[in-house]
Amino acid sequence: MSYPTHITCRNGYFYYRVKVPVDLQPHFPTHFITKSLKTTDLSVAKTISVNLEHSVQRVFTLLRTGMLDGEMITKLISEILPTTRRQLVKTLPDIPAKKHPLSKMIKQYIEFKEPEWTPKTKLEMGGVFRFLLELLGDVDVTDITRQAVLDLRANLMRLPPNLHKRYPDQTIQQLLDRSDIHHMSTKSVNKHVGGIGGLLRYCLDIGVVTVNCATGLKLSEKGRVDEERSSYDVDDLKSIVANLPRKPTLPERYWIPLIGCYSGMRLNEICQLYVEDVQLVEGVWCFSINGAKDKRLKNQASERVLPIHSKLIGLGFIEHWEKVKKAGAPRLWPNLTWTEVHGYSNSFGNWYQRFNREHVTKDPKKVFHSFRHLVTDTLKQAGVQDSLIAELVGHSHGNHAMTMSRYGKRYQPKVLLESLKLLDYGVEIRPWQSS
Template identity: 30%
Template sequence: MKKKSKIKSVNGRSATQDRYTGEGQEVTKVTGLIRRGSTYSLRRRVPTDLVKALGKTEIWIALGTSDYRAAAKEARLASVRLDLQWEKHRETLKQGGKINPNDRLSEGELRRAVISDFWAREQAAAITVGDDERRENIEHEIGGLETRDPSAEAALFAQARSIIRERKLNISLPAERTVGGAREPFIPSPELQRLLELIRRADVEHLKRMIDRLEGAHGDQEHDPLFKGVNSVSVVPAQSDGITLGEAITRMQSDPTRAHLGDTADAKYVVTFRAMKELLGEDKPLATITRAECAGVQELIAGLPANVAKLEAYKTCATMREIVDLAATRTDRMLSPTTVKVYTHTLSAFFNWAVRKGLLTLNPAARLAGGKKRAKNARRPWKIDALNTIIAGLPAWSRESESIGRYWVPLIALFSGMRLGEIVGLTVNDVEKTYGEHCFVLWETDDQEYKTPGSERLIPVHPELVRLGLIDLVEETKKAGGGRLFPELPGKDQHQLSDLFQKRFSYWLTKLGIKQRGLSFHSLRHNFRDALRENGVPIDSTRALGGWSRSGIVEERYGAGVSVRTLARWVAEISYEGLDPPDHLQPVAMGV
């Protein structure tokens, strides 16, 4: 019987809804629930922001039942699943990914559902020994599954229907036939076809283990690697056991605990993730990835040419494999061993992250990059003759492009040990008098990031920098209303500032005739560290000045650290034997 009833809405006004009653039960009408033929379906409009990505404006889901109450229940569940799926699509689009409209469920989700069902059946498996008739029946069932016997296929559909409803999977099923009713047309989705094949493998595996038990074995040895480690004595498979490579990558990219690392750190993973997806497949279960497969990813990356994005010959290549195959026929410069090692470290770092998140127990790429022995081109300090050549050339190099930063940045590095990225982004507020001493004040801001937590520090300004007029420059820039200390240096952010300066400095070294492997701007920091050591600066003061992490010794974790006055005393002691004093740069010549 059907009747109208008034209900009170949230805003206090009354509205009319249909309620269906029968056998003492009342069912509220579900929006979008429509009867098609003898069974019900759910119709939902696709949200406007997802229409283009999904390529459709509405979705129809066959509910597979002619009973209204059952259909209403299934429709509500299907609506919730759709809402969750659409939220997942939005997140994918936000991360720059693409949506496959025909793939609503991942391989990992389907595997998790089937493996969990298989585990439950194995827990309930009975041990029967020496039953020849039973063995014959089991072998007959296996044969029916392998040859796709109609009765076996019908049984698979029944299992699929049970798993879909129990696991609330968003997969359409054929309508249940009523007595005397005609069969309605039904085209199985790719998800349903894949689910049926996984269930088939689970059934065959379960039956083969039953035969093992009939023969007196324990029956927990896998025949199909998909079910390795899942048996009658194993714990219930965790949700993370079946996570796929693609799902893990997406989760890592959106992990809020990694947000502080910034775009520069994430950029290192782009090539690694692409190689993993291409070689292993996004649907590859994370837990099944082997060390040999990780080595394959490493070798694929090693076969890439350097700066491949800038080479016209590779523009038509759609995959990394095509790029590698083409590179093998050409003479382009390949990625350096150091670059390949960096990508290998990101590969290992990805699996370390998965271990920390409980998605894996072991890292299959651990130590794949090799040991940490000193490379032939490892950075080393400049010799005193080369330092004198650099210092003598700074005024002319600065005037060449009317850049006062070209003069000061190398000198600040030599007499403070600061990193390039820390220097080029200095503002007038980063040099101030603190505790009676002029100091570089390095604190993280929205525009300035540092390499390690220990990088935040106070560094007293060396007397040589004061003599050359650095403090005067700061005061004059401040009075003029300036912000950055070296505003003429090109670059829109800290990363670009340091990258462009490094390239120009490296080119200038070549013009000076002193460019060598293992020597760069960063070598000035090595000179500073050696100067600290040569002048007997204690290790705690050395770490405080250079921003190097503490060793972890208990006594180093107590107290507020070395005072600014003590640091200033040690900085004043720093000198370089044989170094010619820098010339005072004439402000007028620089147009200041």
């Protein structure tokens, strides 16, 4: 017979039994608290155990505050232990108030959040917390004040992005004293402030702190969302196509930028394509963008069927696809390998970043994602309706998303293709010549 949580039965009598949390076990003479409920009636046992559970959890919460001296700890523990165990507590040494160093609470928080974080999020948050430890030191989280978080935010606003990579030989204080460096974006500052906010919220939930001092301290992002990245212009496109490599052994370096230019697909959506994702749908060559196998989608709206622009077909893309298919390769870009954090886009993304800065532009706002801005802006200026653009680039249909998903079918490939034909940049491109 099964019993409610924390209730066990022994020789017909019911007992309350709960495991002492790992972080509190140093205070206790036992890892389990077991108290007789002195009844054989389950309904009575349930009633008594509710009061016991309240008392036990109250003691656990108070112990985690880190504000109790040894005498107070001993008294609290004695209140919830059976009589036979209380003498053991009295003989314990005077235990100082428990401390909660930032490094320990960060580790505990990451372990708590890890099941719901993607590998990429875990990597990013690891960097955020490493940064926080450098700026704040391994302080006790109970000593973090609102002013401390405000000072932290002010310092973040004066520091450069990726400082460990860009300035490996300089300390944070040296960088704070410099006036000739490019500062991290508001978005990056908010990511760090949000990191400590999440940590302190966790500490609040488990009773370590009494207030989240980082609440409401994110900066207002004054720039519009469409200004976070800049679109490529015609001169950029000319530089790109003039310098695209055409090595038969590295076809992805020629095709992936062009696919981005004439589709608006996200980098990882292109990099993770399988041969089977190139399909003839209703007489139209298309990319099937889906989350099958080891592929990842940003959101539900990202799954779509996207026509292949006639420009790509004219440059020889279908011939390239047929060659890869004939060779028996399962994936369209066999050179690209999968990583847990970045999927298939990591190595290509690193190469394109170098290519972009060397041959195209020094503007930090112009990156591979600029192709996506280029496509959406070109279609918008050509008068293409928002719902069509949203479906092409894998966005939801704004306020009409629910109506469209319930009652409206997706656009047919032929309709989408008519919109894609408007992507004519007037730039001459040499065809792919495979060998």
